[in-house]
Amino acid sequence: MLTLTDLAASYPEQTQCFSLTAAPGTITALIGPSGAGKSTLLAMIGGFARVDSGTLSFNGNSLLPLTPAERPITTLFQDNNLFWHMSVQQNIAIGLNAGLRLNEQQQQQVQDVALRLGIDGLLSRKPAQLSGGQQQRVGLARCLVRNRPVLLLDEPFSALDPALRYELLQLLREQTNRMQLTVLMITHHPSEAAGVANQMAFIHNGRILELGDGELLSAPRTTELRAYLGTTAVIREE
Secondary structure: OEEEEEEEEEOOOOEEEEEEEEOOOEEEEEEOOOOOOHHHHHHHHHOOOOOOEEEEEEOOEEOOOOOHHHOOEEEEEOOOOOOOOOOHHHHHHOOOOOOOOOOHHHHHHHHHHHHHOOOHHHOOOOHHHOOHHHHHHHHHHHHHHOOOOEEEEEOOOOOOOHHHHHHHHHHHHHHHHHHOOEEEEEOOOHHHHOOOOOEEEEEEOOEEEEEEOHHHHOOOOOHHHHHHHHHHOOOOOO
């Protein structure tokens, strides 16, 4: 269980403070306007942004004293940070060993995750030879091969067309269930995320104003969420 309690940091423009619980096998979609604090929240969890107060724990163990490398967390960004001079296989393998020195078991892990994500036939290619959707699969594969229980996604699929976003969200849902991952995902496509997310958190001015399942899109309680959704609000069919 990932637990944040009054996790806070003060900046000149605003004070950001978050409380949230996310269980294994679940996806939490983070929605809200640009500059609301979504990326800062992920950075605080990952250890890349300062925390002034509050608690952050996973399975009852505090993460705050740990460096980013020591935390049970991996992150995938919109720019998937692939190495263009490396093959797909090497790009995945680097998640296990920065020097690409893999034992037989680790080599099998790379093969297995590539097979699960449907890129096992692309292992010898370079990223420039792949489509955008295939590149994101490689980035996701590198995250999954690390076998860390918490996965943070900072808009990794936003640049893809709707069909590819849907395909990768379904793939993410499958892997979250299979590996019992705890996933926090920033998205600017809330109606699409609602189809795979177990809970949704609406962030505004450095706070979580609303937290619930996909129903909050069809029945927003705050004027801020209604303004954010605008014409993109999901209409619930009776």
